[in-house]
Amino acid sequence: MIDYVFAHNIDDRVLKKAAGLLESGGLVAYPTDSSWGIGCSIRSKSGMEKLRKLKSTPVYTPTLLCKDLSQWTEFAVVENPVFKTAKRHLPGPFVFVLPTLGSSEKKWGMKRPEVGLRIPDHPIPLALIEVLGHPIFSLTASRQMAQPGWWEVSWAEENLFEFGWEIEEISAVDLVLDTGEPLPKALTTVVDFTSGEPVVLRQGLGHFQ
Numbered sequence: 001m002i003d004y005v006f007a008h009n010i011d012d013r014v015l016k017k018a019a020g021l022l023e024s025g026g027l028v029a030y031p032t033d034s035s036w037g038i039g040c041s042i043r044s045k046s047g048m049e050k051l052r053k054l055k056s057t058p059v060y061t062p063t064l065l066c067k068d069l070s071q072w073t074e075f076a077v078v079e080n081p082v083f084k085t086a087k088r089h090l091p092g093p094f095v096f097v098l099p100t101l102g103s104s105e106k107k108w109g110m111k112r113p114e115v116g117l118r119i120p121d122h123p124i125p126l127a128l129i130e131v132l133g134h135p136i137f138s139l140t141a142s143r144q145m146a147q148p149g150w151w152e153v154s155w156a157e158e159n160l161f162e163f164g165w166e167i168e169e170i171s172a173v174d175l176v177l178d179t180g181e182p183l184p185k186a187l188t189t190v191v192d193f194t195s196g197e198p199v200v201l202r203q204g205l206g207h208f209q
Contacts, residue, residue, distance in 0.1 A: 001168075001174065001175050001176070002164060002165060002168065002175075002176045002178050003017070003018075003175060003176070003177055003178070004178050004179070004180055005124065005177055005178070005179060006179065007031075007122070007123050007124060007179045007181075008123060010123065010124060010127050012131075014177065015127055015128055015131045016131060017175070018128055018131075018175055018177060019128065019131045019132040019133075021174050021175055022039070022040060022041040022044065022047060022128075022132055022136070023041055023043075023044065023132070024044070025040075025041075025044045025045075025046035025047040025050065026040075026047060026050075026174035026175070027039065027040055027047065027050055027051060027054075027172055027173050027174055028040075028128070028173070028174065028175045028176075028177065029141055029164070029167045029170075029173050029175070029176040029177065030122075030124050030125045030128060030176075030177045031122055031124055031125075031164070031177070031178070031179060031181075031183055032093075032120040032122045032125055032183075033091070033092065033093050033120050033121040033122045033205075034093040034120075034140075034183075034184065034186050034187060034188050034204065034205050035140055035141065035160045035161070035183055035184065035185060035186060035187065036140070036141035036160070036161045036164070036167055036183060037065070037120075037125065037138045037139065037140060037141060038051065038054065038138065038139050038140075038141045038145075038167075038170070038173055039051070039065060039125075039136035039137060039138040039139075040136065040137050041132065041134070041136065041137075042064070042107070042134060042135055042136065042137050043134060047137075048110075048137060050172055051137055051139060053172070054139060054145045054170070054172055055139065055145075061116065062116075062137040062138055062139050063095055063116040063117070063118045063137070063138045063139070064076075064115055064116065064117050064118065064135050064136075064137060064138075065118050065119075065120065065125055065129060065135055065136040065137075065138040066117060066118070066119055066129065066135045067119065067126050067129040067130055067135075068119065069083060069086055069087065069090070069119070071134075071135055072086075072098070072117050074101075075100065075101055075115060075117070075135070076098040076099060076100055076101060076115055076117060077098060077099040077100075077101060078098060079193075082096070082098065082193050085198065086119075088209070089206065089208065089209075090119040090121075091119045091120060091121035091122075091126070092119075092120075092121050092206050093120070093121070093186070093188045093189060093204060093205040093206040094118065094188055094189050094190075094191060094206045094208065095116040095117065095118045095188050095189070095190045095191070096116065096117050096118075096191055096193060097114055097115070097116050097117075097190065097191065097192040097193060097194055097201070098114065098115060098117060098193050098194065099113065099114055099194055100112045100113055100114055100115045114194050116190065118138070118188065124177050124179070125138075128177070140160065140187070141160070141161050141167050141170065142159045142160060142161075143159050143160075143161070143169075144159060145170045145172075146167075146169035146170045146171075157185045157186060157187065158185070160185040160186075160187075161183075161185075162182045162183060162185055163178075163182055163183075164176045164177075164178030164179075164180070165178070184205070186204060186205040187202065187204040187205065188202075188204045188205060188206060189202060189203055189204040189205060189206035189207070189208055190202040190204070191208055
C-alpha cells in the first residue's frame with residue numbers, strides 16, 4: 001500500500017496510520033536523504049523479526065533512526081567529542097557507529113555491542129519518529145528483499161530502489177510513504193567511533209570532515 005504525501009506538509013492522519021502499523025508490528029518504507037529505508041518499531045519484537053527476515057545475508061545490523069541527538073544518549077555511549085562532531089554533520093547522510101548501552105541490548109533482546117545511529121535530513125522519517133515517540137530500526141530497501149535470487153551486481157547502488165512504487169514488490173512492507181519524487185540510488189557514509197578516533201568504514205553520499 002502506498003500513501004502519497006507532501007514532504008513539507010505531511011498529513012497527520014497518514015503519519016498516525018504509519019505509526020499505528022509500526023506499533024502493531026508492521027513495516028513501513030520511507031524516503032531519506034540517501035535512499036529508501038524500511039523500518040520497524042524498536043518496541044515491537046514481531047516487527048524486529050519481520051525486518052530481520054528481509055535480510056538475505058547472515059549479517060544483520062539495522063541502523064537506529066533517531067529524530068535528534070538526545071535520543072542517541074538513550075541507546076549508545078556518546079562522548080563529548082562525538083557529540084560535537086555529530087552536530088557538525090547531522091542531520092545528513094551519515095551513520096555513526098557507537099558503543100551500545102548494555103540496557104539497550106536487553107531492551108532489544110539481541111547482542112549489539114555497537115550500533116549505527118542516523119539522523120536523516122528528510123522531513124518524513126523525522127516526522128514519523130516524532131509521532132511514534134521513539135526511534136526506528138531501519139534497513140536500506142534493496143531489490144534482494146523483493147527478489148531473493150537477485151544476481152550479484154558490480155556496484156551496491158544498483159541494488160537500490162529509485163521510486164516508492166517499486167518497493168511494493170517487497171511483500172513484507174505494509175505501507176510506503178511516498179512523495180512521488182525519485183531518490184538518488186546512493187548509500188550513506190558510515191563512520192566508526194568505537195575505538196575513539198573516527199574511521200570511515202564506507203564512503204557514501206556524506207562528506208565527513
